[in-house]
Amino acid sequence: MSKCSHCGKRDYPINYGGSSKALMDKYDACFNCGFWFGVVEEKSSHVIVDGVARFACPYVENADKRMLGHGGDVWTFKMHDGEVIKSNNVWHRGDVPDNFKDLLPDNAVIVKEQ
Ligand SMILES: [Zn+2]
Numbered sequence: 001m002s003k004c005s006h007c008g009k010r011d012y013p014i015n016y017g018g019s020s021k022a023l024m025d026k027y028d029a030c031f032n033c034g035f036w037f038g039v040v041e042e043k044s045s046h047v048i049v050d051g052v053a054r055f056a057c058p059y060v061e062n063a064d065k066r067m068l069g070h071g072g073d074v075w076t077f078k079m080h081d082g083e084v085i086k087s088n089n090v091w092h093r094g095d096v097p098d099n100f101k102d103l104l105p106d107n108a109v110i111v112k113e114q
Contacts (some may be wrong), residue, residue: 006028056085
C-alpha cells in the first residue's frame, strides 16, 4: 500500500488478511490505524479509562476463569453517562494512540478493580 491516510506511515509490504485487511482498505490505513478504526466502529462496546481501551464482555456466570479476560477478575466501570458496567471478562485492547484520542475519548472510570 501507499502511505496511511491517517498517520502517514507506510506499512511493510505484508499480505494482511481477513478483518485487518478489510479495515485497512476501508480506511486507506496502515495495520495499526486499521485496528483502531475497528475499535472506533465498536466504540459502544469499549470502555476507555485514562486513555486505555478495554473490551468489557457481558458478565459470565459459573465460568471457567481461565477462559476469561484478565483471568476472570471482576471489574466495575462507571460510564460517563451514569451506566454501571460489571464484567468478569475484560480484555485489554491497548493504549489509544494520540491520533485517535479525538475519536476515542475517555468514557468511563473504574469503580473497583480486583
Ligand atoms: Zn496509520
